[in-house]
Every structure is written in C-alpha cells, then in structure tokens.
Amino acid sequence: MPATTLDQLVSLCKRRGFVFPSSEIYGGLQGVFDWGPLGVELKNNIISSWWRTNVYERDDMEGLDAAILMNRLTWRYSGHEETFNDPLVDCRDCKSRWRADHIRGRCPNCGSTNLTEPRPFNMMFKTAVGPVADADSFAYLRPETAQGIFVNFGNVLATSSRKLPFGIAQVGKAFRNEINPRNFLFRVREFEQMEIEYFVMPGTEDEWHQRWLEDRLAWWESIGIPRARIKIYDVPPDELAHYSKRTFDLMYDYPTLGYEEVEGIASRTDYDLGSHSRDQETLNLTARANPNRDSTARLTYYDPESRRHIVPFVIEPSAGVGRCFLAVLAEAYDEQMVKAPPSERVRAVADALEAFLKSVGRNEKLASETRDALVERGQAILAGLPETMPQIETLLAMPGADQIDIGKKLRGQAQGPIDEYFRTVLHLKPHLAPIRVAVFPLKRNHEGLVAMARELRAAIQSGSSFRTVYDDTGAIGKLYRRQDEIGTPYCVTVDFQSLEDGTVTVRDRDTMQQVRIPASEVRAYVTGRG
Ligand code: ATP
Secondary structure (H helix, E strand, C coil): CCCCCHHHHHHHHHHHCCEEECCHHHCCCCCCEEECHHHHHHHHHHHHHHHHHHHHCCCCEEEECCCCECCCHHHHHCCHHHHCEEEEEEECCCCCEEEHHHHCCCCCCCCCCCECCCEEEECCCEEECCCCCCCCCEEEECCCCHHHHHHCHHHHHHHHCCCCCEEEEEEEEEECCCCCCECCCCECCEEEEEEEEEEECCCCHHHHHHHHHHHHHHHHHHCCCCHHHEEEEECCHHHCCCCCCEEEEEEEEECCCEEEEEEEEEEEECHHHHHCCCCHHHCCCCCCCCCCCCCCCCCCEEECCCCEEECCEEEEEEEEHHHHHHHHHHHHEEEEECCCCCHHHHHHHHHHHHHHHHHHHHCCCCCHHHHHHHHHHHHHHHHHCCCCCCHHHHHHCCCCHHHCCCHHHHHHHHHHHHHHHEEEEECCCCCCCCCCEEEEECCCCCHHHHHHHHHHHHHHHCCCCCCEEECCCCCHHHHHHHHHHHCCCEEEEECHHHHHHCEEEEEECCCCCEEEEEHHHHHHHHHCCC
C-alpha cells in the first residue's frame, strides 16, 4: 500500500537522511532543503532516467545546460517581469501573509477574515551583479529553466543541423519566492526542473501535444507511478497562462495533499520564440508576443520545402524533480506486516492507543485543529489494526502529540511489535534505488568473511553505474530491515559456505526470498534485473 500520509515520508526522509532542512544549525531557511546521502542518489537516478528516456532514447532531442543568471531582458520579454505574480494578502489581525488563492478568505494562522485586498507579488528573486549596486545592475535568479532554452534556440539550431520537429531538454535549478512554501518538498523556494521545449511545424501542435502526453505518462509508469494514480487535468481556458493554447496538468494523488500538479504539458504556440525575436512584424506571429526592441536575433527556422522562415510552435513538458521525488517515494512506500502479531499484543496496543486518544480529547491546551487531526488519524489507525500499527510512529510525530504524557506509554507498547512483526519497505524500481546492492559478512569479526564481502562489494561496484555498499554494523536480520527501508533491491550475504564453495545468498527486497549463486555471478544477476 502506498504512503497514506505525507508525515510518513517526512519521517522516513529525516530518519534515513534523504532530505535535511537547509542550514538547520542556524534555524533553517523556510522553503529550502538539502539532499542527504540517500536523497542525492535517488534524485540523480530520477534525473538520469528522465534524461535517458527523453534525450538518448529518442532521435529528435538535444540537451542543454544554460546558466541560472541571465540578462535581465530575458525576463522582460518572456513576460515574467510583468506577469509572474501570485496574489498576496495580509492578515490585518496577526500580520501573517498568504497566497490569496490558497486560503479561501480566512487566515490559516488565526482564523480571521480581516484580510487585505489581494495584490500582485512578483516571485522572482533578485541578486546584485558586479561591484556597483545601482538600480540596473541586478539579475534575477531564473524562476524556470525554459527561457534558457528559448534564447539558445538559434545556437542549437545552427550547431546541430536539426530539422523540425525536434526538442531541447534541460534539467536545472529554478527559484521562486513562494509566499507560503509548504508541504515539505512540494512547494519550495529553490527546486529543480526537468523541462523540454519541443519545436514543431505550426499546425501540427495538437497532434504533438497528445503524443507528448502519452510519452510522458509512459515515463511516469516506468518510474513506478501507475497511470491510474495520475489524473490528467485539461486546464480550462479561463485558467490558462497567457502564452498557452492548451495545457494538460498531470496530477498525482499525493498522500495528505490529494491530487496536485507534478508536471505541466503546455502547448505554447509561437509566443516564446516570437517574444524573443526582433523584426516581429515580419514573422506572421499568431501569439500576442511582447514587442521587442532589444533582441538581436530572429528565432526562426528555415523551412526548405516552403522556402520560408517560420517561427516554430512549442510543446513544453515541465516537471519538478522534488515533486517527482515525493511521488516516487509515496508510491514505493509500504509498511508490511511480515507475520501477524499475537492477539494479546494487538489488544495491548489498541488499549494504549484508545487511552492516548481519550487523553488527546480531554487536553484543553491543544488547539482544536491539532486535537481533531490527532483524533482523526488515531481513530483510523485503531480501526485498521493490526496492519496500521506502524503508523503509530507517525501519529506520535504529529504536532501536539508530544504534549500527551501517555504518548510514551503508547510508544512503549507499540515499538516492540512494530520491530518484530513489521517492516517498512520502499518498492523502488531498481534503476532508481539509492543503493542497488548491499553486501554483508555473516559475522563482522571473522576475517575471512569480511575480506570476501569487501572484495565482492568492490567487484560488483567496479564499472557499474549503480551504487554498491558494504555493511557489517548489525545482525543480518537488522541489516535487511535497514536496506528494505531505503529501497535496496538486493542484499548479498557472505557466509561460511561462501568460503568453501564461493557461493553467496542474494535476498530479494520485495519477496524476501533468497537464492544461492556463485559470487562471480552476482554482478550480472543484479544488473540484468533493471
Ligand atoms: P503551481 O501551480 O503548483 O505553483 P506552476 O503551475 O506554477 O505550479 P509550473 O510553472 O508549470 O508550475 O512549473 C513546472 C513544474 O515545476 C511544476 O509542475 C512543478 O512540478 C514544479 N514546481 C513549480 N513550482 C514549484 C515549487 N515552488 N516547488 C517545487 N516544485 C515546483
């Protein structure tokens, strides 16, 4: 079963070092996160999978890595200086600030409806460029990677001799001064995008838009997000961005959040290339491009058939790496009952949970929303026992739970059976797993076992594009559980028989079955399986 709450993922990411709050020792920075040792591996694997599918496996794509800082005029003619705004409201009572379209007329902090009228707030960060900080010497941190592609269109065309249709792919950082960053990695101020601008002959854009929709859904499926878990939102005309002819938003069913955008696939007409071109009056643009007196180029394509310079139309599939990371984790997450706990232990946990919930209900110090959230979550867990037992950890990590004294008793009752009868496992696709193989010696103080395990690790790692680790910091059962929790598909154990006949056991994460094979075949075995 996929994750049921965002808290489960937050807690896993924290516990196992996937994600850290930025500059945490100084109190952090809101809406900014760092990728820990496992997070960076998973993130890089997501990005390589995207790059492989969209650049290497197609015959109509080039890659690009444009700079984050760009000439400021880029953002004038793209329309961002004028229109990249969110509606900002202030709460007159508690002085907090909110994005008007996220709060339905009521301050989420104090409940007041005494709010200011919404006013536009531009989300681009500015930074000074050069030693003299005057009014003109600034640049924006790019709020999307797309514009780096558009302004390089002519360069790529001239150096790659591509014919339409073709596309340019790019992965990189983007920055948005979100009014209310929230929901962990979902809405942050610094994030990465994986963007494609696909250039097509005018008139063929609808067909390409549909094809990209299919191609993108196939990629999501390949990284473990079934099609049934994504809703396609055909953005209605009154919600479309000004440059868009039609947009499909791919909405993933996030735990706690529900369906939210993970990728947008927009049909952007000739708006972008047109807006960045000079001599626009000669281009027969269909879009209402921004009049441009500064550009030195005409971003056109010479069509040998019609012998005309035309401005290609654009299809843009744009996905956020962080939102993708969260979706992949949510989908892979599983708290599995390995063996049914005896009924008296389940009863004891149920009693402790009931007592905890009663105590929550009676606690006057908790805000009513905090209380309701705890009770609602707790009741759901109670109704689902014993399968839901591991969710007690998440319940106890929720806001307010630490103020309930008998929370400790509940933890005490639940911890034993959770450790004994359950495992948390990430069913990640092997090509995404932060670690593909973990090698253990059966005993860490046996020289022969340790030496063979270390050698085997090095042999599997050598020349492969995935990560292999050695671990001897616990008993084998515990090591299996730890690797399950971070999604390692294969655990290899070197035991006494290995020293005699050179075979080792390979344990499969999902089935927990073991096979015994020659150590020399492990590399091929784990490589051949994705
Ligand atoms: P939203 O409506 O949720 O603010 P958007 O429509 O502004 O998103 P786009 O401009 O289409 O987003 O950006 C493309 C992708 O970049 C989004 O689908 C999302 O995955 C990602 N993205 C955008 N803003 C953020 C953010 N603040 N934090 C994390 N990812 C983001």
